[in-house]
Amino acid sequence: MKNIALIAVCSLFFSQTFFAQTVRPGDVNNNGIVNEFDLLYLGLAFGETGTARATIDSSWTAQTIIENWNGSFPNGLNFVYADCNGDGMVSEADADVIEKNYLLSHNDVPFIPDDVLAGVAGEDPKIVFLTEDLVVPEGGSIDLDVGLGSANIPVDSILGLAFTIKVNPELFQGNRIQFKFEKDSWLGADDAVSITKNLKQNPKANGRFTVAFTRTDKMPVADFGLIGTVSFVLESDVINLLMTDSLQVQIDSVIITDDNLEPLPAIGNSINLQLEELIDSTTTSTYNPILEQIKVFPNPTSGWLLIKTANIQTAYFEVLNTLGQVVLHQKGTTDNFQSLDLRPFPQGSYWLRFYTEYGLKQEHIQKF
Numbered sequence: 001m002k003n004i005a006l007i008a009v010c011s012l013f014f015s016q017t018f019f020a021q022t023v024r025p026g027d028v029n030n031n032g033i034v035n036e037f038d039l040l041y042l043g044l045a046f047g048e049t050g051t052a053r054a055t056i057d058s059s060w061t062a063q064t065i066i067e068n069w070n071g072s073f074p075n076g077l078n079f080v081y082a083d084c085n086g087d088g089m090v091s092e093a094d095a096d097v098i099e100k101n102y103l104l105s106h107n108d109v110p111f112i113p114d115d116v117l118a119g120v121a122g123e124d125p126k127i128v129f130l131t132e133d134l135v136v137p138e139g140g141s142i143d144l145d146v147g148l149g150s151a152n153i154p155v156d157s158i159l160g161l162a163f164t165i166k167v168n169p170e171l172f173q174g175n176r177i178q179f180k181f182e183k184d185s186w187l188g189a190d191d192a193v194s195i196t197k198n199l200k201q202n203p204k205a206n207g208r209f210t211v212a213f214t215r216t217d218k219m220p221v222a223d224f225g226l227i228g229t230v231s232f233v234l235e236s237d238v239i240n241l242l243m244t245d246s247l248q249v250q251i252d253s254v255i256i257t258d259d260n261l262e263p264l265p266a267i268g269n270s271i272n273l274q275l276e277e278l279i280d281s282t283t284t285s286t287y288n289p290i291l292e293q294i295k296v297f298p299n300p301t302s303g304w305l306l307i308k309t310a311n312i313q314t315a316y317f318e319v320l321n322t323l324g325q326v327v328l329h330q331k332g333t334t335d336n337f338q339s340l341d342l343r344p345f346p347q348g349s350y351w352l353r354f355y356t357e358y359g360l361k362q363e364h365i366q367k368f
């Protein structure tokens with residue numbers, strides 16, 4: 001009787017120690033870390049259903065699996081690991097958990113690094129920058145069109161895609177950097193058949209972020225060309241502050257997977273942009289000291305600006321925002337005093353430019 005009780009206690013202990021399965025929400029491939037590979041896995045399990053966990057919970061703890069589901073990934077891992085939030089189905093909400101728990105790691109299982117295959121130039125599909133205008137103004141916004149593959153080396157089969165974008169973090173404003181997949185492209189980056197994510201962990205500190213895409217219809221495609229656009233806003237005055245007039249945008253760690261989750265080799269790329277200095281009255285060669293006679297007040301202003309032209313003929317005035325966009329264009333008159341109305345524009349910094357008979361004058365304006 002004693003022995004039977006001991007066996008019962010032992011088997012309970014062993015079943016809890018060795019047979020209780022747990023999942024970390026977001027670690028779909030159960031390798032110890034949440035990253036872009038987990039979204040590629042999720043695409044293959046999308047739409048699958050099975051027994052839900054006891055509670056819907058995506059917090060970063062080991063969550064107990066009630067029972068395995070019917071299907072599994074090509075490597076044998078059960079589809080239940082793709083149910084990040086535990087509601088009994090694999091949906092877009094589970095992709096949101098990957099985004100939420102991005103780069104969290106655990107030791108519930110021995111860590112297995114994810115595979116990235118290095119491509120061979122001239123043989124494997126490559127990231128291509130399709131943008132031709134490579135001169136960008138300080139403080140301006142940048143949109144770089146990005147493609148994958150070429151007519152000579154297209155992509156043979158793709159269900160999932162991920163890559164990492166790197167830009168010197170001192171050059172872009174705040175965390176305003178993103179990759180937008182082109183809707184209705186050959187990849188099918190459309191909400192109906194795919195999930196796309198910008199996976200970020202403070203790009204301003206790291207100068208990098210990762211982009212991931214997966215089709216959810218389990219139908220791989222083959223082609224080449226435009227896939228999307230990387231966009232960010234440049235800091236102003238970077239040329240003086242950083243003593244640089246070029247900006248490199250790099251894309252690497254390119255991962256393509258097919259419908260068997262086989263990684264296919266691919267190649268990254270980089271592009272160098274030429275930074276253009278915004279014309280500044282203190283440095284421009286057209287500057288003439290007589291332009292100092294032009295006065296603007298009040299500055300800062302709540303809306304109205306009065307300009308004393310000192311009888312210097314001004315063809316027109318322009319007001320530019322920090323993106324370098326002209327928000328107001330007004331013809332000059334022969335009057336000694338002229339006014340500009342900034343009331344329709346948001347609070348912030350602006351540049352006021354005077355195109356005069358003596359050249360260009362530029363003045364920094366603050367609106368509150």
Ligand SMILES: [Ca+2]
Pocket residue numbers: 026027028029030031032033034035037038
């Ligand atoms: Ca993982």
Ligand SMILES: [Ca+2]
Pocket residue numbers: 082083084085086087088089090091093094
């Ligand atoms: Ca779910």
